[in-house]
Amino acid sequence: xxxxxxxxxxxxxxxxxxxxxxxxxxxxxxxxxxxxxxxxxxxxxxxxxxxxxxxxxxxxxxxxxxxxxxxxxxxxxxxxxxxxxxxxxxxxxxxxxxxxxxxxxxxxxxxxxxxxxxxxxxxxxxxxxxxxxxxxxxxxxxxxxxxxxxxxxxxxxxxxxxxxxxxxxxxxxxxxxxxxxxxxxxxxxxxxxxxxxxxxxxxxxxxxxxxxxxxxxxxxxxxxxxxxxxxxxxxxxxxxxxxxxxxxxxxxxxxxxxxxxxxxxxxxxxxxxxxxxxxxxxxxxxxxxxxxxxxxxxxxxxxxxxxxxxxxxxxxxxxxxxxxxxxxxxxxxxxxxxxxxxxxxxxxxxxxxxxxxxxxxxxxxxxxx
Numbered sequence: 001x002x003x004x005x006x007x008x009x010x011x012x013x014x015x016x017x018x019x020x021x022x023x024x025x026x027x028x029x030x031x032x033x034x035x036x037x038x039x040x041x042x043x044x045x046x047x048x049x050x051x052x053x054x055x056x057x058x059x060x061x062x063x064x065x066x067x068x069x070x071x072x073x074x075x076x077x078x079x080x081x082x083x084x085x086x087x088x089x090x091x092x093x094x095x096x097x098x099x100x101x102x103x104x105x106x107x108x109x110x111x112x113x114x115x116x117x118x119x120x121x122x123x124x125x126x127x128x129x130x131x132x133x134x135x136x137x138x139x140x141x142x143x144x145x146x147x148x149x150x151x152x153x154x155x156x157x158x159x160x161x162x163x164x165x166x167x168x169x170x171x172x173x174x175x176x177x178x179x180x181x182x183x184x185x186x187x188x189x190x191x192x193x194x195x196x197x198x199x200x201x202x203x204x205x206x207x208x209x210x211x212x213x214x215x216x217x218x219x220x221x222x223x224x225x226x227x228x229x230x231x232x233x234x235x236x237x238x239x240x241x242x243x244x245x246x247x248x249x250x251x252x253x254x255x256x257x258x259x260x261x262x263x264x265x266x267x268x269x270x271x272x273x274x275x276x277x278x279x280x281x282x283x284x285x286x287x288x289x290x291x292x293x294x295x296x297x298x299x300x301x302x303x304x305x306x307x308x309x310x311x312x313x314x315x316x317x318x319x320x321x322x323x324x325x326x327x328x329x330x331x332x333x334x335x336x337x338x339x340x341x342x343x344x345x346x347x348x349x350x351x352x353x354x355x356x357x358x359x360x361x362x363x364x365x366x367x368x369x
Contacts, residue, residue: 001160001173001196003029005136006326006333007188008143009341015150017345022182023144023152024175026159030140033190033302033333038213038250038258039136040226041335044079044128047095048102050359051311051332054339056103057355059130061338069142072134073253079131080114082122083230084286089124092230096126105129117222117290131226133250136334143337163200163320170200170322184348186324191268191303193313193327202319205367206327208303210264212276214284217295218255226250227287228261243276247283249291257294259284261331265306272299304330309366314340315347317362324348325362 001007003025015021025031041062046052066074081096083089096106111118111125118125144154155177164172164179172181187204189196197204228248248260262276277299285292307313307328317323326344329336339355346353358364 001025001186002188002190002193003140003144003154003156004032004034004188004190004333005030005140005143005337006190006329006340007186008140008147009337010186010188010326010344011152012143012147012150013341013345014348015147015152017349019349021147021152022180023147023154024158024160024173024180025154025156026176028156029144029154030137032192033304034136034140037136037211037302037331037334038248038260039073039134039139039334040331041132041134042079042226042332043099043104043130044081044106046099046332048098050356051336052099052102052104053355054312054343055332055335057342058335058337058339059132061342062132062134062335065338068146069139070145072139072142074132074134075253076132077225077250079128079226079228080109080111081126081128081228081230082111082118082287083124084119084122086123088230092124092126114225115223115227117288118227119287119289122287127225133226134334135253139334160196160199168321170320173200184322184324186326186344188326190327190333191305193305193325197325200320200323202317202323204313204325204327204362205307206313207265207306208268209306209330210262210266210269210301210303211260211331212262212272212280212299212301214259214277214280214296215298215300216257216259216291217297219257219294221251221255222290223249223251223257223288229283229287243279245276245279245283247287249284249287256297257291259291263304268303270301272301305333306330307367309364311366312336312340312360313362313367314343314360315357315362319363
């Protein structure tokens, strides 16, 4: 349940395999986290390990899906990671070397040759050609449309209220529109997954982590890749609940520039605050000083599904047979959605998985808070 991009990818995967699928969402499709991000398809921010393996698989799947999906504004623009200090440069070079050993393509470059308007005082730059971008709401709708073509039913405005059980097995859900019986229930509700899981009778440590993005007015294209400072990787992996900011800057197909990013755990408080906008803008100016003269036309925010060990939860819940999870992707849900759908389908249909599922298990010790 959940009509965001992860739920949409799972629905498509299972529907294509011939499974009867119904997607439930208490709001509209792509109405939550999936519409509040930048559409990142990144491997540049992931160190060696299970999440990187899932991301690399996802990039392959995204490219293979393009012919089946309507226009999703897919851009294979590549990512440029920039260090602004000597210490940051050393850490960036070390991190990139570890990534290359794990299958990520990258090269040390002259940042100004890739981004002429970049601050000339930066200390180092590494280019990642595999990084790409989609328009996340369009991608979600395209995946759902593909699922529908294979028989999937999508019901919006339907809230899950509790479990429908036969003995000790979950056999469906009680919803605001009545009871629905099924063989399997998949919780893919993003940052609300913990709440939904609790309604079904299990505890899942998924919490909202707030993020805010600035959007400039349209301009001629002066930023040609996804550009972010090397501090971004540390912010992604931090468990600190307090406000953290790092600079992520990129142009869109519409001619605007997206400026992020922030991370803060403050529940589902959705207020846009000047202190956050100011911190995000200040860091962006370190990378691109010309932005000081560019008008911002709006800001928006959303909630990422945070879990303590920063790895998604994908697979069955051993505490309640019939229950499956696909959540906890934090800010990587867009890129990881396709491989998440494939992995859950592999596990549910007893197919050999393309990536090791053990790291994403719902009962792993590192998931405990």
